[in-house]
Amino acid sequence: MHIEPGLVDATKIFLSYATGTAAALYASKLAWQALKKDGPLSVLARSLLCVALVFCFFEVLPHHPVGVSEVHLILGTTLLLVFGVAPAALGLAGGLAIQSLFFAQQDLPQYGMNVTTLLVPLFVTHALARRIVPEHMAYVDLSYQQAFKLSVAYQGGIVAWVAFWALYGHGFSAANLAQIGSFGAAYMTVVLLEPLVDLGVLALAKTVHRLKGSAWVEQRLFAAA
Numbered sequence: 001m002h003i004e005p006g007l008v009d010a011t012k013i014f015l016s017y018a019t020g021t022a023a024a025l026y027a028s029k030l031a032w033q034a035l036k037k038d039g040p041l042s043v044l045a046r047s048l049l050c051v052a053l054v055f056c057f058f059e060v061l062p063h064h065p066v067g068v069s070e071v072h073l074i075l076g077t078t079l080l081l082v083f084g085v086a087p088a089a090l091g092l093a094g095g096l097a098i099q100s101l102f103f104a105q106q107d108l109p110q111y112g113m114n115v116t117t118l119l120v121p122l123f124v125t126h127a128l129a130r131r132i133v134p135e136h137m138a139y140v141d142l143s144y145q146q147a148f149k150l151s152v153a154y155q156g157g158i159v160a161w162v163a164f165w166a167l168y169g170h171g172f173s174a175a176n177l178a179q180i181g182s183f184g185a186a187y188m189t190v191v192l193l194e195p196l197v198d199l200g201v202l203a204l205a206k207t208v209h210r211l212k213g214s215a216w217v218e219q220r221l222f223a224a225a
Contacts, residue, residue: 003107003110003117003165005110007169008110008169012168013110015168016116016165020113020115020116024115024119027119030086030089031047038215038219046083049083050083050090052095053075053079053091054094057073057074057075059103061073064186066182067180067184068176068179072190073190073193074118076088076122076154077195077198079091080125081139081218082139082221083217085126096115096118097111100114113161124157125153128149132146136224137224138221139202139222140203140206142199147195147199148191151195155190162187202221205222
């Protein structure tokens with residue numbers, strides 16, 4: 001996952017430092033809440049697993065440059081539902097950092113933009129899940145409609161943030177708008193696939209009974225809130 005280098009030049013990139021810091025602080029707050037609720041070993045285990053998965057999503061799964069960024073199958077809602085919002089956020093930030101540091105150093109200046117683009121939609125999706133998933137329902141019992149709404153929220157949020165950075169960096173020229181449009185159209189095709197992946201993973205989890213009460217997964221996966 002990366003915003004194309006040069007999309008926002010050095011005179012404007014300071015904004016990404018502010019938004020990235022704000023996202024990191026909120027992720028830290030969620031992590032602290034998770035530590036108090038689930039304990040450090042569970043949060044650490046789930047976070048490390050998310051880091052490894054996110055790195056694979058970025059480097060192993062197919063990804064193609066389109067317009068102002070790349071199209072990835074990030075599976076943010078899958079991470080959220082299976083591992084919880086705090087481990088998912090730490091995994092996205094950590095996986096992105098590993099990719100930037102060791103495999104795509106040209107992306108380091110854009111880290112603040114990229115981490116904002118990944119984390120803020122995750123937080124919004126988490127808030128939406130609390131509204132559309134009844135308290136008596138475990139995540140393994142989600143319907144396709146519910147999974148689709150969460151996927152649209154996450155992937156749509158990514159597209160919105162990429163569009164913001166592109167407009168912030170290059171304005172409303174016809175060429176820039178065309179690049180944004182091509183990226184958005186390509187990226188939203190992920191919405192058609194991600195809910196199916198979510199439901200497949202949840203169905204698989206439902207059959208693995210030993211995961212119930214496990215420190216490796218979000219407790220809401222199997223139990224009502």
